Amino acid sequence: MDGFYISDISDKIFSRIAGKSYKVNCTVPLSDLRYLELLHKNLSGETLRGEMICNVRIAEDVLEIFEKLFAAGYPIEKVRLIDEYNADDELSMRDNNSSSFNFRFVSFTDRVSLHGYGLAVDINPLYNPYIKTVDGKKIIAPDNSADYEDRNKNFPYKITANDLCCRLFREKNFLWGGDCWDDEKDYQHFFITD
Numbered sequence: 001m002d003g004f005y006i007s008d009i010s011d012k013i014f015s016r017i018a019g020k021s022y023k024v025n026c027t028v029p030l031s032d033l034r035y036l037e038l039l040h041k042n043l044s045g046e047t048l049r050g051e052m053i054c055n056v057r058i059a060e061d062v063l064e065i066f067e068k069l070f071a072a073g074y075p076i077e078k079v080r081l082i083d084e085y086n087a088d089d090e091l092s093m094r095d096n097n098s099s100s101f102n103f104r105f106v107s108f109t110d111r112v113s114l115h116g117y118g119l120a121v122d123i124n125p126l127y128n129p130y131i132k133t134v135d136g137k138k139i140i141a142p143d144n145s146a147d148y149e150d151r152n153k154n155f156p157y158k159i160t161a162n163d164l165c166c167r168l169f170r171e172k173n174f175l176w177g178g179d180c181w182d183d184e185k186d187y188q189h190f191f192i193t194d
Contacts (some may be wrong), residue, residue, distance in 0.1 A: 001069050003039040003049070006059050010035070015054065020087040026103040026116075033118055034059035039065045039077040054100035054125050055118035058192060061172040062100070062121060065165075068126060074164050075157060076124060089115075093142035093188070096126035096157065105161025108134055120191035121174075123165055127157035128187035130177070151187070159187055 007013075009030045010112075014022070016044045022030075036059060054062055069076065078097040085091040085104050101118035103112060114120035122128075129145035131138065140146050148155060159165050159178065166176055169190040177186025 003037070004063055004067050005037040006063055007035050007037075009033050009053070013053075016081065017083050017087075020083040021053070021102045023083070023103045027112070028055075028103065034054055036063055036066075037164045038063060039078060040066065040079055041068050041070060041073050042077050043075045045073065047152075050076075050098075051081055052079055052098070052100050052121075053081060054121065054163070056187060058119060058121075058172075058174075061174075062169075068168055069165060072164055074143055076156060087155075090142055091124070093125035093129075094144050096124055098123045098125070098188075108132075113194075120158075120189060121169075122188040123159060123190065125188035126158040128157060128159045130184070130186045130188065131186035142180060153192045165190075 013035050015029065032055055032057050033053055036054065038050045038052065040048055040050050042048060045117045076098055078095065080097050082089070082092045082099045083104045085095065089102060089104065092099055096145065101115060103116045104113050105116070106113045126142060126145050129148055130141040131149060140149060161179060167178065174190040174192055177189030177191070182184045
């Protein structure tokens with residue numbers, strides 16, 4: 001479909017991510033990553049151009065999912081490289097930006113995140129927060145998303161187990177962070193495991 005492309009990480013793209021999402025200590029070879037150009041619609045139905053970097057293993061599947069979401073008019077507010085937020089995950093999520101690759105570690109651990117390999121995709125993260133209790137304290141990320149913790153409420157951009165976004169990712173063998181774990185929820189998060 002026009003407007004949807006996959007390419008290697010060119011020198012021009014690398015210059016945008018070097019030292020940001022592709023940090024100095026990044027262990028992922030550039031050859032394992034792909035740059036995606038895509039179209040998406042926001043809640044108002046406007047067509048917007050988006051871009052994302054992900055692992056070559058999921059690139060074709062992710063692009064196909066975005067093509068189907070676009071064709072169905074499924075609303076996604078922003079799809080920008082996280083480097084526009086200086087690779088700051090919190091800032092990207094607070095702005096409801098959907099993204100994939102960002103070399104970083106799992107919160108509260110020393111393990112490389114699946115985002116660090118480009119094997120996870122977050123969709124509309126402001127409205128689909130990550131929720132976990134750590135040392136008796138509830139953590140909600142992004143920190144401006146507490147209004148969207150209650151999944152019984154109706155609000156825009158909400159991902160549910162049976163909506164189109166979940167169904168399309170599951171068809172491609174992705175797992176959804178909204179129903180994977182008992183002790184935490186990550187409603188924005190779609191991922192594959194090794």
